Amino acid sequence: MAELDVQPKKKNPIVWIILVLIALALLFFLMRGCNESKTTGLADTTTRDTLAKTVVDWNQVDFNTPDTTYEEVTDTGIVIRSTSKYTIYGIGENILFAKDQSEIQRAADVQLQQIAASLKKRFNGASLAVYGNTDATGTAEHNKKLGASRAEVVKDWLIQNGFSADLITVQSKGESDPVATNATEKGKKLNRSVEIVALAAK
CATH class of the missing domain: 1.20.5 (Single alpha-helices involved in coiled-coils or other helix-helix interfaces)
Structure with missing residues (x-):
């Protein structure tokens, strides 16, 4: 095989x-x-x-922060308060607006120009919020709307003077956060204000 x-x-x-x-x-x-x-x-x-x-949680802003001064803001009708996180520019609505109106008075342009110059110098490109406050005359609903309307007008003024609309928020406290009593005319005057809050750079 x-x-x-x-x-x-x-x-x-x-x-x-x-x-x-x-x-x-x-x-x-x-x-x-x-x-x-x-x-x-x-x-x-x-x-x-x-x-x-x-x-930004604009509801967390403390409006009772300490007063401060900036050299470029010389008008005594403007109140400045500041923390390490933000600065608040306050101006009486009686300066900005006629009673129960939401059109800025011509005389108020000087104060707004000073605030704008300070914002551009110290907070260029920062987020801003404009708060409208009123006294307790009229209904709470009316005052909320009036505060919002006045804040919106100030926002428009800022936009026309070189600020970005995307960085500005409008808030209205109406009569809900008075700084003085509404039982007197002096107190009511103090409660009628617009405040511009600028966030500090991080």
Whole structure:
């Protein structure tokens, strides 16, 4: 009986090389996808953090902060109060507006120009909020609307004088936060004011 000389088939090395290359390519794409999702996650987190920092809770402003002075503001009708976080410029509504009106009086332009100059000097590009306050004459609803209307007019004035509309918020406290008694004319006069709050740079 003849002996069969059976030798094992030689494996083609090219097949193995191709398989290894395919495996490496798959591994590369998998790793790249993971890194991109991590980077995207970080970018999303950073964006969320940035947006969170730009959202301002204007209800947290303390209007009983200490008075201060700025050399560029010389008009005694302007009251300035300041903390490390923000500065408040206050001006009587009786200076800005006629009784129960929301059109700025011409004489008030001098005070507003001083405030604008100070804002540009110290808070250029900062977020601003304009608050309207009234006395308790009339209904609370009417006073809320009047405060908002007056604050809106001051906002418009600021925009016309070089401030960005996107950085200005309008708030109305109406009669809800009096600084003096509404039982006297003097107290009512003090309660009628507009306040411009500027956030300090971080």
